[in-house]
Ligand SMILES: Nc1ccn([C@@H]2O[C@H](COP(=O)(O)OP(=O)(O)OP(=O)(O)O)[C@@H](O)[C@H]2O)c(=O)n1
C-alpha cells in the first residue's frame with residue numbers, strides 16, 4: 001500500500017466567520033490546517049502529502065510551507081477540490097486518505113484504523129454512532145422523533161483505493177459533501193471504522209474554542225504511552241565468553257545462536273517491537289537469512305529504536321532481568337547499562353539490568369542456558 005494524504009483546504013469557511021478562512025485562523029500558535037498537515041506528514045504510512053488550496057490563497061503567507069506538500073488549487077465544491085488532489089497523486093500511489101483541513105485533532109489511531117480497513121475494503125471511513133435522541137422540529141417546536149438506529153456521524157480521513165475513487169469522482173454530480181457519498185453513488189462499499197469524539201470539524205465560531213480545549217487535553221496532558229515485553233532464551237555450548245546486554249563477559253561456555261546470542265539485548269529489542277505492535281526480531285531479521293549469521297545484536301536493537309523514532313516515540317525506560325546461575329552479572333551491571341543506553345540514545349538511569357538465579361531449578365538452574373525478560377515503555381509526547 002503506497003498512500004497519499006490529501007488535505008482539502010480550499011473552502012471559504014463561511015459558517016465559521018472571521019477575517020480569513022477558518023483553516024488559516026490560529027489555534028495556539030499555529031493555523032488550524034497545520035495540525036492535520038503535521039499529523040499526516042509524521043505518519044509512517046504516508047508517502048505523499050497533497051494540500052489543496054483556494055486559488056486566492058496560493059500566493060499568500062497564510063498556509064504553512066512546512067511540512068513540504070504537493071500544492072494544487074481546488075474548485076468551487078469540496079468534490080472538485082478532492083478531484084484536484086486526486087490528479088496530483090504520484091505514479092506510485094495506490095491508496096488515498098482524504099482529510100478536511102478543518103479537522104485539526106485527527107489522531108494516528110484513527111488514521112491507522114482507516115488504513116487497516118483498506119486491506120480488505122475498497123473504501124473506509126471513521127464515524128461515530130449517534131447516541132442522542134433525534135427530533136424533527138420547526139419554528140422551535142418538536143414535530144417528530146427520528147429513529148437513530150443505524151445512524152452515524154461521518155468524519156475524515158476517508159480512505160480509498162485510488163483507481164476506483166478516481167472513477168467514482170469522474171462519474172459524480174460534484175455536489176456530494178464527502179467522498180463516501182461519491183463512492184457509494186458509484187456502487188463502492190465503504191467500511192465504517194471507529195471515529196474519535198475529539199476529531200471535530202471546525203464549522204462554527206464556537207468550534208475554535210472546543211478545538212483549543214480538546215488540544216489542551218489530548219495533546220498536552222495525554223502523551224501516547226506504550227508498554228511492551230520481551231522474553232528470550234539461548235542454550236550454552238562450547239566457548240569462553242557470553243555477550244550479555246552488549247558486554248562481552250568471560251565464561252566457561254558461550255551462548256549458541258544464529259547471531260551473537262545476546263539474550264538480554266534480544267529481550268529488550270523484542271519489548272520495543274512489542275510496544276509498537278511490530279512483531280519480533282525473527283520477523284525483522286529472519287534466522288533463515290545468512291546475512292544475520294553471527295550478527296552483533298546491537299544491529300537489532302538500533303533497528304527497533306529507529307522504528308520507534310520513525311513513529312514519533314522515544315524510549316521511556318527499559319528493565320531487563322537476566323536469569324542464570326553463572327556468570328555473575330553484578331561486576332558488569334554498570335557497563336551493561338551504559339552500553340544499552342548508548343544504543344538506545346537515552347540516559348543510563350533509564351535502563352535497568354538485573355539478574356536472578358532460579359535457585360538451581362529448571363534449565364537455567366541446571367546451567368543449560370540463560371533466559372532474559374524485559375519490559376520497555378515508549379512515549380510519544
Ligand atoms: N470548495 C471546497 C469546499 C470545501 N473544502 C474543504 O473541505 C473541508 C470541509 O468542508 P466545510 O467544513 O464545509 O468547509 P467550508 O466549505 O470551508 O465551510 P463553509 O461551508 O462553512 O463555507 C474543509 O477543510 C474545506 O476547506 C475544499 O477544499 N473546497
Ligand SMILES: C[C@](O)(CO)[C@H](O)COP(=O)(O)O
Pocket residue numbers: 100153154155156177178179201203
Ligand atoms: C467531509 C465531512 O467533513 C464529513 O463529515 C463533511 O461531509 C463536510 O461537509 P459539511 O457540509 O460541513 O458536513
